[in-house]
Amino acid sequence: MSLDDLDENVTANYAALGEETTVDLDPETRNELAMLSAAMGTDTDELLRRGVHALFQQAVSSGDLDFHLRTGYDVTYDEYLAGATYEEMTGADQYPERDEDRRYNM
Known part of the structure; x- marks a missing residue:
């Protein structure tokens, strides 16, 4: 595959995501999200956005x-x-x- 293939896949995935995404949470993830939300006083949508940003930054840095x-x-x-x-x-x-x-x- 090539740079053009990557660009096409990123564009297609971006369009497929749309504005909202639903994710099924396992009990462990639900518990961790609830704990973070309670501790930080932040809604779960914002925590999920932050989580994606943190994972992306970690993947780039490493x-x-x-x-x-x-x-x-x-x-x-x-x-x-x-x-x-x-x-x-x-x-x-x-x-x-x-x-x-x-x-x-x-």
Whole structure:
């Protein structure tokens, strides 16, 4: 897969999410969410938004997001943000492959 494939999938997923998403919560998650809501005095919608932001930031900081993007799409998050791969940005993809057998032939 490529940078274009990733961009198409992100766009499709964004559209599929819409404005609201319903999630079934298991008892442990429901208990933790209730505890956070009571302790912080914040509604559950805001806590869920914060949770997604925190998970995203942790995945970016740890390199986990880049690992999964490189595995699935052969790009990094920085390349996605730039809209081009490192090879495209540096021009490395513009040169033909060297033929090692004919390297010193004149």
